[in-house]
Amino acid sequence: MTEHVGPVDKAVNKEMVALLQGAWRSRAIHVATELGLPDLLAEGERTVDELAAATDTHAPTLGRLLRALTTFGVFRRLPDGRTYAQSPLSAVLVSTPGNAESTDARFMAAGWHWAAWGELLHTVRTGTSSFEVANDGVSFWELTKTDPDAKQRFNAAMSAVSLEESADIARAYDFSSARHVVDVAGGLGSLLAAILTAHPAVRGTLLERPEIVPLARELLGKADVEGRYETVAGDFFEEVPAGADVYTIKRALHDWDDATIVRILRRIREAMRPDSVLLVIEGVVDEDSDQEALFRGLLLTVLVGGQDRPESDYRALAEEAGFTIRRGIPVGDGGLRIIEAVPMA
Ligand SMILES: C[S@@+](CC[C@H](N)C(=O)[O-])C[C@H]1O[C@@H](n2cnc3c(N)ncnc32)[C@H](O)[C@@H]1O
Structure with a gap:
């Protein structure tokens, strides 16, 4: 039997979609950290093209990544729509020695770390490492x-x-x-x-x-x-x-x-x-x-x-x-x- 989905349920559904996409948000932060974007923006605002040139990335896609990240406070988009700046959240990821969050981000960003989480089902089935x-x-x-x-x-x-x-x-x-x-x-x-x-x-x-x-x-x-x-x-x-x-x-x-x-x-x-x-x-x-x-x-x-x-x-x-x-x-x-x-x- 299908339950009626009212306005409250829609909010719950939206919350679930946001949770389901949580892994993508994390991955976007990992990639931004791998590319050194927090460090680059610690030196001052930069346009997407400048950031793409500095990180050897595809400018339009880098722009979409940055735009998506700003929706939850990682980096700031300036009114011209092309320039990005550091935000309080992205500043946490600047790679100063001993900075626990930035070293943790680099640890989590590694392909082998991410791949292991991808096999979480194995861990839950067996109780052993994936x-x-x-x-x-x-x-x-x-x-x-x-x-x-x-x-x-x-x-x-x-x-x-x-x-x-x-x-x-x-x-x-x-x-x-x-x-x-x-x-x-x-x-x-x-x-x-x-x-x-x-x-x-x-x-x-x-x-x-x-x-x-x-x-x-x-x-x-x-x-x-x-x-x-x-x-x-x-x-x-x-x-x-x-x-x-x-x-x-x-x-x-x-x-x-x-x-x-x-x-x-x-x-x-x-x-x-x-x-x-x-x-x-x-x-x-x-x-x-x-x-x-x-x-x-x-x-x-x-x-x-x-x-x-x-x-x-x-x-x-x-x-x-x-x-x-x-x-x-x-x-x-x-x-x-x-x-x-x-x-x-
Ligand atoms: C999670 S780290 C903790 C290290 C340290 N005690 C700390 O709190 O930062 C676990 C440590 O156990 C060490 N370790 C693993 N197997 C070991 C072994 N067979 N003999 C000695 N050390 C070992 C690792 O090299 C690693 O440094």
């Missing part, structure tokens, strides 16, 4: 190891997020009584740099995949922590540096399934002294989390088969790996948590 299905059998970890462009995009996105939150973590937890901190899967080193900067008596070790270590050394080399850190090129499935007072692992467990998380935590536990402390630092989600957190959780499954979890899940997994949970400490107001755990007696 990345390999979408990218000729190559996994996310393999691609970000072997492809320089993919490596750069991923590392820049990871580092921008990490820089923002690392100082908050170094403030939220009292590291002052530790002499030696090991950051497991420490990424580009921003957490270790923040801890060592805030606590001049602490020394640190960063464990990372060999291809990431030189980048971490670069960041740590620029921090004022000379002589107080070492980097270890290794594999947290194999061995974790032993005997430190505090072990941290930030936003790295969420990349894996439950059984693998328990394996990683057991490796860390084997490296710990009976009185060492482990800090699991993760963004936690539950069913009431906001839209951004829920979609980022899905992204983890799409890319690597991981997921963000409620704090209770991390506690349960750490207990399974032989830890006793001491407490959970909130960091900032974005759902980031430090879960403090110690080896079970």
Whole structure:
């Protein structure tokens, strides 16, 4: 039976059409970012022809892309109809170093990222990553190891997020009584740099995949922590540096399934002294989390088969790996948590 469609329903239909076209809007923003349009317009207004010449694009189509983008506030069209200017929204995408939104836009714009979302149905059917299905059998970890462009995009996105939150973590937890901190899967080193900067008596070790270590050394080399850190090129499935007072692992467990998380935590536990402390630092989600957190959780499954979890899940997994949970400490107001755990007696 067909329901009568009144004026209210038409509004709902229109809303659905806008949602269905959401992917196209995102793609248009990705392309504008790839072409460097926010950077070009940061230098001043430009006509479509000038922008097309600067970006080696088809001027009439670039004009239509820009016109479409202005309908939701990305760029501004001037009254002459041919000239475009920056808007508050497009200004967010200017590629200044450490700008989380612009590095995120470049990460999302990559063909392999977009292709993986295109296979979301596979992820929902199987609960596993769609990345390999979408990218000729190559996994996310393999691609970000072997492809320089993919490596750069991923590392820049990871580092921008990490820089923002690392100082908050170094403030939220009292590291002052530790002499030696090991950051497991420490990424580009921003957490270790923040801890060592805030606590001049602490020394640190960063464990990372060999291809990431030189980048971490670069960041740590620029921090004022000379002589107080070492980097270890290794594999947290194999061995974790032993005997430190505090072990941290930030936003790295969420990349894996439950059984693998328990394996990683057991490796860390084997490296710990009976009185060492482990800090699991993760963004936690539950069913009431906001839209951004829920979609980022899905992204983890799409890319690597991981997921963000409620704090209770991390506690349960750490207990399974032989830890006793001491407490959970909130960091900032974005759902980031430090879960403090110690080896079970
Ligand atoms: C999402 S990133 C988080 C990095 C960092 N902790 C941060 O918060 O910015 C996950 C990290 O795990 C590292 N990783 C993945 N597999 C690893 C392994 N087998 N051994 C050590 N590190 C690994 C990756 O290189 C990546 O830097």
